[in-house]
Amino acid sequence: MEHLLAAIEGSAFAESLRWSRWTYPFVNALHVVGLAALFGSILPLDLRMLGLFRSVPLAGLTQTLRPVAASGLALAVASGLALFSVRATEYAAMPLFRAKLALVAFGAANALLLTGPRIHAVRPGLLRLAGAASLLTWLAVIVAGRWLGYLD
Amino acid sequence: MRRRSFVAALVASAAAPRIARAHHGWRWTEGAEFTLEGVIREVRLGNPHGILTVEAADKAMWVVELGQPWRHAEAGLPEAELMPGVAITLEGHRSADPDELRMKAERVILAGVTYDLYPDRS
Numbered sequence: 359m360e361h362l363l364a365a366i367e368g369s370a371f372a373e374s375l376r377w378s379r380w381t382y383p384f385v386n387a388l389h390v391v392g393l394a395a396l397f398g399s400i401l402p403l404d405l406r407m408l409g410l411f412r413s414v415p416l417a418g419l420t421q422t423l424r425p426v427a428a429s430g431l432a433l434a435v436a437s438g439l440a441l442f443s444v445r446a447t448e449y450a451a452m453p454l455f456r457a458k459l460a461l462v463a464f465g466a467a468n469a470l471l472l473t474g475p476r477i478h479a480v481r482p483g484l485l486r487l488a489g490a491a492s493l494l495t496w497l498a499v500i501v502a503g504r505w506l507g508y509l510d
Numbered sequence: 511m512r513r514r515s516f517v518a519a520l521v522a523s524a525a526a527p528r529i530a531r532a533h534h535g536w537r538w539t540e541g542a543e544f545t546l547e548g549v550i551r552e553v554r555l556g557n558p559h560g561i562l563t564v565e566a567a568d569k570a571m572w573v574v575e576l577g578q579p580w581r582h583a584e585a586g587l588p589e590a591e592l593m594p595g596v597a598i599t600l601e602g603h604r605s606a607d608p609d610e611l612r613m614k615a616e617r618v619i620l621a622g623v624t625y626d627l628y629p630d631r632s
Contacts, residue, residue, distance in 0.1 A: 376556035379580040444557055507558070 363446040372443035382444070389437040393503070395430025397496050399423040400469070407489025416478070431466065454509065458502040465495040539603035539614055546572055546600045546613055553592050555579065560589075564598060573612045574600055577627045587618055587625040596620070 366372060375382055403423050406416060442449050449455045468491055472480065480488070551571065552563035560576030576582065582589055592598075599619035605612045618625045 377579045378557065379578075382557040382578075445554075448554075 359450075360447070363450050366443050366446040369443065371440075372446070375440060376444045382441075385437050385440045389434055389441060392430050392432070392434030392437055393500060396427050396434055397430075397500065399426040399430065400492060400496060403427070404489040404493040407485045408493070409486060427469070435462075449506070452506065452509065454502055454506055458499060458506065461495055461499045461502060465492060465499060468492050468495065536603060536614060538605060538607075540606045541603070544602060544604040544613055546574065546604075548572065548598065550592060550594055550596045550598050553594065555582075555589055555592065560592075562592065562598070562600075564600065570611055575612070575614045576618070577615075581627055582625075585618075585625045585627045585629070587627070588620070591620055 375385065400423070402411070403419055405411065406414065406419055468488060472485075472488055546564060546566060548564040548566040550562055551565050552561075554561045555576070557578055559578050560582070562574040562576060564572045564574050566572055577585075579589070600613065600615040600617070601619070602614050602616040616626070616628045616631060618627065
């Protein structure tokens with residue numbers, strides 16, 4: 359694991375990002391765009407699952423918002439990996455960073471379990487629970503991520 | 511509703527000092543100028559910004575926040591000379607928390623030469 363982290367940190371990619379003037383802030387901006395797309399699209403889904411906007415069919419919402427959320431997550435993960443590479447060893451050792459990864463994994467798994475047609479078979483109580491879990495998880499991910507920038 | 515937004519504002523303001531202690535900008539620092547003289551013990555340069563560990567004369571270990579590579583380049587600061595064992599003087603602002611041995615450097619003095627990281631800030 360240490361070798362892997364050191365290899366990531368020492369890669370030409372990490373090295374160029376570490377010393378770049380424009381690329382690093384640009385990748386940082388991509389990370390924000392990714393999580394904005396993810397959270398912005400998953401929030402109405404979660405609220406619908408929690409019982410708001412009942413007149414809107416869930417099928418239509420999921421059809422449009424799911425791919426946007428998934429793309430946002432993909433962008434956030436890709437840009438996040440790039441930012442991580444610059445100080446991989448340091449981040450990997452931070453409990454808050456590990457907690458954030460665990461939260462992302464939980465949030466993604468929660469969303470995957472509700473994929474496609476299965477969502478209609480889920481009991482309303484369980485749907486509400488999943489919606490609340492999703493909302494809280496992604497909020498916690500954002501808070502943890504923002505906080506990381508303020509720790510040494 | 512009004513009551514709720516009042517409570518929200520209260521919670522936000524209670525949380526603010528903790529957030530402000532963060533290292534972006536100067537809000538977490540004390541207003542007065544601060545000078546640290548010591549010897550570099552650890553060096554981490556590059557994005558998001560450089561960090562030095564500096565041992566002061568009283569053996570206290572300070573964390574010094576420097577700038578990004580481009581800022582050092584513009585100030586003419588020779589990053590290669592920032593190495594463990596090198597004597598250094600740093601001017602800037604220390605953390606407003608007296609227990610936190612952390613400062614944000616505005617000027618770096620190496621071998622008698624002053625490098626101004628923030629020439630636009632007096």
